Amino acid sequence: MDSRGQDSRIILPEEQFLQSCRTLFGPEVRITPQFLGYLQPAGVKTAYRKLAMETHPDRAIHIGTEESILETRFKEVNRAYEQIVAYVREPERYILRLPPGSGGRAHRPATAPPAKPQPHFYQGPIPPRKIFIGQYLYYSGRISMQQMWGAVVWQKLRRPRLGDLARTLHWLTPVDIREILQQRNRGELFGEFALRTGLLSYYQLLVLLGRQKRLQPRIGNYFIEQKILLPEEIDAMVEALKEHNRQHWFKK
Numbered sequence: 172m173d174s175r176g177q178d179s180r181i182i183l184p185e186e187q188f189l190q191s192c193r194t195l196f197g198p199e200v201r202i203t204p205q206f207l208g209y210l211q212p213a214g215v216k217t218a219y220r221k222l223a224m225e226t227h228p229d230r231a232i233h234i235g236t237e238e239s240i241l242e243t244r245f246k247e248v249n250r251a252y253e254q255i256v257a258y259v260r261e262p263e264r265y266i267l268r269l270p271p272g273s274g275g276r277a278h279r280p281a282t283a284p285p286a287k288p289q290p291h292f293y294q295g296p297i298p299p300r301k302i303f304i305g306q307y308l309y310y311s312g313r314i315s316m317q318q319m320w321g322a323v324v325w326q327k328l329r330r331p332r333l334g335d336l337a338r339t340l341h342w343l344t345p346v347d348i349r350e351i352l353q354q355r356n357r358g359e360l361f362g363e364f365a366l367r368t369g370l371l372s373y374y375q376l377l378v379l380l381g382r383q384k385r386l387q388p389r390i391g392n393y394f395i396e397q398k399i400l401l402p403e404e405i406d407a408m409v410e411a412l413k414e415h416n417r418q419h420w421f422k423k
Contacts, residue, residue, distance in 0.1 A: 180263070180264055180265060180266050181264055181265050181266070182265075182266050183254075183258070183265045183266065187254075188254065188255075188258065190251075191250070191251035191254045191255050192251070192255060194222075194247055194248060194251040195215070195218050195219060195222065195248065195251045195252060195255060196218055196324065196327070197327065210255070210259050211259065211321070212256055212259050212260055214321065214324055214325075215252065215255050215256045215259055216252075216256065217325075217328055218252075218324070218328055219248065219251075219252040219256075221328055222248045223245065223248055223249070223252075226241050226244040226245045226248055227241065227245055228241045228242045228245060240349065240353070291315055291316040291317065292312055292314075292315050292316075293309055293310050293312055293316070294312065295310075297310040297311065297415065298310060299418075299419050300419050301416045301419055301420060302412070302415070302416070303390075304390055304391060304408070304409060304412055305319050305322050305323060305390050306319070307408060307411070307412040307415065308394070308400075308408060311408065311411075313400065313404075313408065314394065314399060314400075318394070318397075318399060321393070321397075322390050322393040322394065323390070325390075325393045326387055326388060326390045326393065329387060329388050330383060330386075330387040331382075331383055331386045331387065332361075333361050333362055333365075333379050333380070333383060334348040334351070334352075334361060336379050336382055336383060336386075337365075337371065337375070337379055340378075340379075342371060342375055342379075343365070343370060343371070347365075347370050350370075351364050351365055351368075351370065362376045362379065362380065391405040391408075391409065
């Protein structure tokens with residue numbers, strides 16, 4: 172409230188903000204209220220630095236594309252970063268509101284700033300199905316949901332890009348990669364577009380996804396780097412996870 176008792180917070184169209192999140196974190200990351208609540212300025216800055224380096228106009232000559240294309244993308248990345256980091260640093264200054272005619276309901280101004288999300292630790296049995304190590308650590312009560320999301324984003328930002336892997340194998344040219352990035356539908360993954368348009372075969376996409384998975388850092392390293400868990404604790408949990416998944420191999 173300002174000195175006249177009026178709400179002085181900034182109204183931020185929700186779709187505009189979510190598009191900024193997709194720009195910075197990629198369309199494959201599911202943007203939920205929980206994800207936004209757990210974002211930290213350091214994580215946003217890491218994502219921005221990676222994209223800023225990849226889209227800087229000075230790289231145009233090295234990747235065989237037009238400088239104007241990268242310049243447009245670079246500006247989009249900067250706008251997305253400025254909007255997201257401002258919201259993450261001071262969420263109480265903003266009201267996320269759906270655009271008119273969207274069929275959604277506007278978020279009513281709160282009488283007090285929203286409280287900072289508290290670490291949420293799972294309490295209950297481990298789901299009787301095959302799961303991944305980050306999920307197993309969470310369901311075991313060793314990490315919070317916030318720490319699990321942090322690890323997921325950390326791993327994604329360090330994962331090699333499919334386009335770079337395909338170019339290394341001479342399956343895609345810089346022109347192909349530029350075409351995919353420019354023409355894919357909103358929310359469509361890089362590999363989905365390449366497969367749909369025949370730029371990659373199903374076999375090639377499987378090979379690239381497998382190589383991407385092998386080259387990405389192990390998610391357990393995040394918890395070691397952040398001093399959340401010790402290496403021997405991670406090793407013990409990995410062995411426990413293997414036994415869990417053996418018992419529930421055929422369950423979804």
